[in-house]
Amino acid sequence: xxxxxxxxxxxxxxxxxFYALNIPPNKAILMVTKRxxxxxxxxxxxxxxxxxxxxxxYDSFFExxxxxxxxxxxxxxxxxxIRSSPEIIRDLIDLGVEFEKKNGQLxxxxxxxxxKARILYHEDLTGAEITSKLLAAVKKRPNITIxxxxxxxxxxxxxxxxxxxxxxxxxxxIHLYHxxxxxxxxxxxxxxxxxxxxxxxxxxDAIAIALKRQIEVENISYIQIHPTTLYSQKxxxxxxxxxxxxxxxxVLYNRKMQRFVDELLPRDLLTKAIHQQMEQxxxxxxxxxxxxxxxxLIIHRFPNIFRHCLEEGYDITSECIPVTPxxxxxxxxxxxxxxxxxxxxxxxxxxEISCNRVHGANRLxxxxxxxxxxxxxxxxxxxxNHYKTAExxxxxxxxxxxxxxxxxxxxYKTVILDxxxxxxxxxxxxxx
Ligand SMILES: Cc1cc2nc3c(=O)[nH]c(=O)nc-3n(C[C@H](O)[C@H](O)[C@H](O)COP(=O)(O)OP(=O)(O)OC[C@H]3O[C@@H](n4cnc5c(N)ncnc54)[C@H](O)[C@@H]3O)c2cc1C
Numbered sequence: 001x002x003x004x005x006x007x008x009x010x011x012x013x014x015x016x017x018f019y020a021l022n023i024p025p026n027k028a029i030l031m032v033t034k035r036x037x038x039x040x041x042x043x044x045x046x047x048x049x050x051x052x053x054x055x056x057x058y059d060s061f062f063e064x065x066x067x068x069x070x071x072x073x074x075x076x077x078x079x080x081x082i083r084s085s086p087e088i089i090r091d092l093i094d095l096g097v098e099f100e101k102k103n104g105q106l107x108x109x110x111x112x113x114x115x116k117a118r119i120l121y122h123e124d125l126t127g128a129e130i131t132s133k134l135l136a137a138v139k140k141r142p143n144i145t146i147x148x149x150x151x152x153x154x155x156x157x158x159x160x161x162x163x164x165x166x167x168x169x170x171x172x173x174i175h176l177y178h179x180x181x182x183x184x185x186x187x188x189x190x191x192x193x194x195x196x197x198x199x200x201x202x203x204x205d206a207i208a209i210a211l212k213r214q215i216e217v218e219n220i221s222y223i224q225i226h227p228t229t230l231y232s233q234k235x236x237x238x239x240x241x242x243x244x245x246x247x248x249x250x251v252l253y254n255r256k257m258q259r260f261v262d263e264l265l266p267r268d269l270l271t272k273a274i275h276q277q278m279e280q281x282x283x284x285x286x287x288x289x290x291x292x293x294x295x296x297l298i299i300h301r302f303p304n305i306f307r308h309c310l311e312e313g314y315d316i317t318s319e320c321i322p323v324t325p326x327x328x329x330x331x332x333x334x335x336x337x338x339x340x341x342x343x344x345x346x347x348x349x350x351x352e353i354s355c356n357r358v359h360g361a362n363r364l365x366x367x368x369x370x371x372x373x374x375x376x377x378x379x380x381x382x383x384x385n386h387y388k389t390a391e392x393x394x395x396x397x398x399x400x401x402x403x404x405x406x407x408x409x410x411x412y413k414t415v416i417l418d419x420x421x422x423x424x425x426x427x428x429x430x431x432x
Contacts, residue, residue, distance in 0.1 A: 004178040004392055005030045005145075007383065008165055009185055010152045010206070013040035014127070015351025015372035016185030017134035021095075022380030025143045027387075030177060032150040032167055034186075034201050037135065041187050041198055041352070042369070045127025046242040046304065047111055048119035049092075049369045051085045058082060060115050065367060068113045068266040069331075069360020077358035080338055081367070084374040089120065092373075097133045098122055111243040111365035113266040119366045124242055124302045130369065150175070152205065153402045155182060155347070156393060157213050162347035163393040166402060174399045178392045181383055184342075184349040185376070188330040189223075192413055196327040197229055197240045206353050208412035210334050211419055216343040218355040219332030220416075221424040224363055226328035227270040228252075230312060230321060231285035238326040239308055241288060243267070243365045248301060250290040253320065255281035268362045271325045278324070285322035329368065331359045332423075340379035346390060348383070350376045 005028045009016045012033040020029050033039075052061055065078050093099070099120040100107040110117040122129035138144050154166035156176065164178035186206045190198025210217050228246070229238035246252075246263040254260045254277050261273040277286055290298055295317040299306055306316055314321045333355035340348045340356070351372040358371050402408060 004164075004180075006179060007181045007183065008032065008177055008179040009183045010165060011040070011185035011187060011351070011353075012037045012135070012146060013185060013187050013351060013372070014042035014131050014134060014369055015376040016183065017131065017138050018373050019183055019185065019348075019350055019376040019380050020138055020141070020144050021134065022377045023383065025141060027143060029144045030179070031138075031144060031146045032152060032165070032177070033146065033148055034151040035199075036148055037146055038131070039199060039201070040131065041127075041190075041202060042131040042372070043128050044197070044199070044240070045130075045369055046124040046240060047244040048109060048121035048126045048366045049089070049130070050114075050119055050364075050366045051089045051370070052082050053108065053116075053118050057116060057118060061118060064114050065358075065364045066360065068362050068364035070362060071360065072357070073360035074357035076338060077356040080378070081358050081371050081374050084377075085370055088370065088373045088377070091377075092130060092133070095133050095137050097130050109244050109247055111247040112264045112270065113364055114247075114366075119244070119247075121244065123300075124244070124304045127369065151405070152186070152209070153405075153408060154397070155209055155213055156397070157344065158393045160214075160343075161345040161390070161393070163390050166397060166399075168402055168405055168408075170405060172403055172405075174402045176397075180388065180390045181346050181348065183379065183383075184334060184347070184353055185351045186353045188352040189416065190327050190330075192416060193327040195229075195238055197226055197238050198327070200237060203409065203413065204330070204353070204416050205412055206334060206349070207419070208415045210342075211415055213344070215347065216335040217333065217419075218335040219357070219361075219423075221420050221427060222331035222359075222361055223327060223420070224267060224329035224331060225271045225325045227267055227274050227325050228288060228323040229326040229328075230309065231324045232312065239312075240328070241305060241321070241323055242302075245288070245290060245302060245305065248297070249293050250288055251292070252323075253287040253289060255283055257287065260286075266362060267328075267365070274323075274325055285324040287320040288323045289320045290316045291318060291320075329363050331355070331361065331363055336375075338375075338378065339382035340375045341382065346388075348379045350379050
């Protein structure tokens with residue numbers, strides 16, 4: 001490994017991979033990831049990716065995003081995301097991504113809080129389809145090196161300037177990687193919660209590091225709970241029952257098998273209604289029925305959900321399944337501008353770990369993959385346009401501080417959860 005590389009990207013989800021692909025091949029990129037290269041939430045995305053279908057849909061797409069976000073969204077971010085969406089979909093198709101088609105035409109679906117069908121999908125495996133194609137393209141690039149099972153544990157910084165990362169390979173060995181730029185693409189923080197749809201290793205490490213290094217964060221108490229995950233008494237990740245299931249006609253029942261809510265409400269409102277119903281029913285779940293959609297549509301459209309539920313003992317074509325809310329998405333994060341620049345020089349943040357306030361207080365379904373890709377591409381353009389090489393900073397770090405990875409994980413978790421609580425209190429005071 002060279003003493004210094006041009007750009008370090010931390011994370012190999014959709015945002016990190018797309019950033020790397022949008023950097024010209026004359027720059028050397030090092031990608032590090034905490035687990036295997038395909039262990040990211042991007043692979044898990046089921047429902048789809050939003051796109052502006054035509055100019056007539058702009059106002060409605062904009063309003064749906066703002067309404068779901070309780071009008072706390074940054075309007076400029078929303079505008080950029082929506083206007084860039086057709087270009088991003090073209091990029092994906094050029095990279096070989098296959099979206100559902102009928103008679104040669106793209107098919108669009110609808111999910112909760114969308115007033116129109118504007119979501120492209122690939123079965124119920126849209127994330128795996130997109131991310132595997134991005135990864136295949138990255139692997140063809142000789143300028144990009146990927147190191148797996150390497151966790152960033154700190155940033156190398158001096159005078160509000162970032163020049164690399166400190167990383168642990170889990171054996172106790174600590175590695176210093178120097179670069180001109182660092183891009184944080186580390187995803188969400190569901191791993192901090194007992195019940196989450198996220199992969200357990202996504203623990204928001206970059207937030208703890210940002211707090212330690214005085215990098216600005218924003219809205220970090222804005223955490224989305226998904227209304228429908230498959231209820232299970234087993235520990236571990238919760239399996240998501242995508243919103244698109246309800247978009248295609250699935251309904252929710254209470255204990256008496258009566259419908260109790262509009263299934264297409266925004267996620268936070270539906271979650272609230274389900275929690276109220278569970279309390280009334282004194283139950284840990286409500287029922288979801290897909291039966292009226294018909295066996296053929298279920299198996300063709302939701303093969304992954306069908307298979308998984310069958311493995312758990314439920315045949316969704318003929319019986320209801322128990323569902324319950326679980327942590328799902330992080331709307332807050334490291335504060336960034338429209339080009340994904342953080343408050344620290346030479347440091348970008350993209351994807352779920354970043355916060356440009358595009359989602360406001362609650363994310364609209366299927367806007368996340370889109371946002372990750374749009375702002376990753378803008379970050380890559382900004383890096384190219386303003387590229388400045390940097391000296392290797394003399395890091396004054398005590399490497400012994402990083403040797404006990406388990407202790408570090410506990411410390412980072414405490415720092416983040418405390419900050420989330422603190423920011424909730426501040427939000428309450430501000431609103432009072
Ligand atoms: C079950 C599920 C279904 C979803 N469905 C949809 C959907 O249909 N449509 C939609 O738009 N969105 C959906 N989402 C949300 C969307 O998938 C994510 O928000 C998006 O993929 C995030 O991409 P990312 O690149 O920011 O992060 P991720 O894809 O999560 O990648 C994060 C990367 O960072 C690495 N990493 C983390 N910490 C470290 C560290 N300390 N050091 C090194 N590497 C690190 C991880 O190993 C991983 O490679 C879904 C999410 C889940 C969980």
